[in-house]
Amino acid sequence: MDVCPFIPVRNATMDDCIKCAETVGQKLAEELQVPVYLYGEAARTPKRKLLSTIRAGEYEGLADKIKDPDWQPDFGPANFVKSWGGTVIGARKYLIAFNVNLLSTKEQAHRIALNVREQGRKDQPGRLKKVQGIGWYLKEYNMAQVSLNLLDYEVTPLHVVFEEIKKDAKELKLPVVGSQIVGLVPLQSFLMTADFYIQKEELFIIDVDQKINLVSVESFLPYLISYMLSDSNTPLLDMTVNSFIDNVGSRSPAPGGGSVAALCASLGAALGAMVGQLTYGKRQFAELDDKMRKLIPPLHEKMLELKKFIDADSKAFETYMAALKMTNATEEEKAQKEIAKKNAMINAVKVPLTVAQLISELWSTLEEMAKYGNINCKSDIQTGVRLLEAATWGAYYNVMINLNSVKDEPLKSNFMDDINKFKQLMVASSSKILQIIDERES
Structure with missing residues (x-):
């Protein structure tokens, strides 16, 4: 095995991956008696961060390299195992393999690669951080390619790399004829x-x-x-409507009013966005296109954000119940249990409070949608407003009942002020929006 990276894909941190790399590296070395090096975030010295540095000299050079005190393996014997070589295990972020196609020579493609890659040339660093690159020629396709590894797409995103290569290609009067992703990439990129x-x-x-x-x-x-991963714990959001309703109606206390309030809030925002979508792009409302371009995105974004709280509310309840079940045989355990209960209850207040806050940020947009949206969708925006009313009340009741268990009086007072503010805004805003809709003619 040449290299084995651990990557935090879901429900894992980089620290988790570092521990995995260390555990696997040690076990592999002990059981097979082979040299193992740690790289990336798991590296124990700066010079071993880069995989390319450890690989320098390759298999043929490892026999001499491993004798150097600076290149003793992190685990396993410090001698060359002819039948195996060495293994590199590490922890890193997603690596995106990205190729840009050019109608050029190999040398021109490589010149661009040297310009953009972080390593650059011997005497001059390249322009893009966390990017590796090389230029080559694909004879079977009769074109050249700038082949790149993006080591951290959040530092240097795909579009930045593509635009920089386009800029260099334009200066050399070379056409860019496409790009290619190799392997898996994160959706966010x-x-x-x-x-x-x-x-x-x-x-x-x-x-x-x-x-x-x-x-x-x-x-x-x-x-x-x-798109390839599925949640193993089947969150509420991924349930069918039928299953969700059955779960709410079961003997289990979660999902309960908080999750239902978040669902109502998301649906209220969704109906507002729908009215905008049924106004935008239609010839009879062409003069409203610019306005709809401004009104639809915040409604759509809040719809997506509010959806997350359907599960967040149930998880907050489960966390508090888990805190209640903690052992308290010793004074230390009692103290830990009290801290866990306090933190869990504060979170159980914050979740519905945040739902109410997000709803409060929708009213001004909905008011504009009520004034200008497709009047044929009158009942949809009315339903959306009523759902947001119900969601705010649901959030209010959940905050108030959980505040009974919050002992920090100043914090409790702040929470109460906030939820009352959101409730009052809801009462005034929903009434105003419904009046606007009622006064519009179909």
């Missing part, structure tokens, strides 16, 4: 790229699948990591 071009070209796209289509083709979907 595509969405970042889509948002860049949406802003650059002044496009109006808010749907996630359409954003992916903007920067790829449908055949790329299997390569997006988020």
Whole structure:
């Protein structure tokens, strides 16, 4: 085995991956008696951060390299195992393998690679951090390629790399004829790229699948990591409507009013967004397109954000119940239990309070939608407003009942002030919006 990276994909941290790398490295070395090096975030010295540094000299050079005190393995024997060589195990972020195709020579492609990659040339660093690159020629396709590894797409995103290569290619009067993703990539990397071009070209796209289509083709979907993973604990959000209703109606206390309030809030925002979508792009409302471009996104974004609290509320309840079940045989355990109960209860207040806050941020947008949205959707926006009313009341009742267990009086007072403020805003705003709708003619 040459290299084995651990990557925090879901429900894991980089520290978790470092521990995995160390555990696997030690076990592999002990059981097989082979040299193992740690790299990336698991590296124990700065010079071993880069995989390429450890690999320098390759298999043929390892016999001499391993004798150097600076290159003793992190685990296993410090001698060359002819039948195995060495293994590198580490922890790192997603690595995106990204190729940009050019109608050029190998030398021209490599010149661009040297310009953009972080290592650059011997006497001059490149422009892009956390990027490796090389230029080569693909004889079978009769074109050259700048082949890149993006070591941290949050530091240097895909679109930045692509635009920099386009700029260099333009200076050399070379055509860029496409790009290629190799292997798996995180969904967020595509969405970042889509948002860049949406802003650059002044496009109006808010749907996630359409954003992916903007920067790829449908055949790329299997390569997006988020599309390949499923939650093992089947969160409420992924249930069918039928199953969710059955769960609410069961003998279990969760999901309860808090989760239902979050669902109502998300549906209320969704109906507002729907009214905008049924106004935008229609010839009879063409003069409203610019206004709908401003009104739809905040409603859509709040719809997505509020959905998360359907599960968050149930998890907050489960966390508090788990704190109640902690042992308290010793004074230390009693103290730990009290801290856990306190933190869990504060979180159980914050979740519905945040739902109410997010709803409060919708009223001004909904008021504009009520004034200008497709009047044929009158009942939809009325239903949406009533759902947001119900959601605010649901959040209010959940905050108030949980505040009974909060002993920090100043914090309790702040929470109460906030939830009352959101409730009062809801009463005034919903009444105003419904009046606006009632006064409009169909």
